[in-house]
Amino acid sequence: MQKKDIDKFISALKTAYPEAGCSLDFNTPFQLVTAVALSAQCTDERVNKVTPKLFERCKTIEDFANIDISELEEIIRSCGFYKNKAKNIKLSAKQVLENFNGEVPSKMDDLTTLAGIGRKSANVIRLEVFNLATGVAVDTHVKRISNLIGLSSEKDPLKIEQDLIKFFPKKYLKDINHLLIWHGRNCCVARKPHCTTCPVKQFCKNALTKSL
Numbered sequence: 001m002q003k004k005d006i007d008k009f010i011s012a013l014k015t016a017y018p019e020a021g022c023s024l025d026f027n028t029p030f031q032l033v034t035a036v037a038l039s040a041q042c043t044d045e046r047v048n049k050v051t052p053k054l055f056e057r058c059k060t061i062e063d064f065a066n067i068d069i070s071e072l073e074e075i076i077r078s079c080g081f082y083k084n085k086a087k088n089i090k091l092s093a094k095q096v097l098e099n100f101n102g103e104v105p106s107k108m109d110d111l112t113t114l115a116g117i118g119r120k121s122a123n124v125i126r127l128e129v130f131n132l133a134t135g136v137a138v139d140t141h142v143k144r145i146s147n148l149i150g151l152s153s154e155k156d157p158l159k160i161e162q163d164l165i166k167f168f169p170k171k172y173l174k175d176i177n178h179l180l181i182w183h184g185r186n187c188c189v190a191r192k193p194h195c196t197t198c199p200v201k202q203f204c205k206n207a208l209t210k211s212l
């Protein structure tokens with residue numbers, strides 16, 4: 001894909017996925033910190049089944065910091081890796097209270113000091129809570145699609161993110177975050193992507209190679 005194709009590429013994906021957006025349910029910044037932490041190695045759908053009970057039990061960041069670890073583990077158990085996730089949720093709540101006056105920080109460098117929050121999660125939080133689209137959350141879908149389309153030949157998420165930031169104009173970074181994930185869930189799925197019906201196959205290196 002070339003830079004001149006970017007507008008058409010975005011437009012085709014927007015037409016295919018008009019509802020593309022964050023699929024984790026949350027009402028407060030710290031609820032998203034929690035939901036993002038729970039979503040590691042777990043589907044957003046599963047997380048959204050677990051968080052209503054969790055958010056009902058923990059209404060404030062103090063509640064997250066003070067909940068008994070075994071009670072928290074039990075609530076989030078079905079999300080997998082629940083012991084580690086429970087530990088991180090409690091610790092990140094304490095960190096927000098002690099280091100950031102109880103407010104989830106917006107800076108990348110601050111967010112990544114929170115337990116269980118890496119660059120990918122921090123990008124999601126910055127975008128969805130603070131409307132700051134300065135990076136791309138490179139998850140398994142974004143990584144795969146970027147390689148297949150030819151947007152990046154890198155394997156390391158950080159390098160892929162840098163390639164995407166360099167290639168796409170800043171005004172499209174918010175869209176890119178949502179659209180690539182939705183495309184990965186709905187069409188460019190792992191192992192058997194639906195290339196013949198793909199809305200962006202004309203821009204895809206993989207499709208061109210196969211002469212689709």
Ligand code: SF4
Pocket residue numbers: 145148149187188189193194195196198199200201204205206207
């Ligand atoms: S053409 Fe195939 S490999 Fe390329 S983006 Fe579409 S589904 Fe993915």
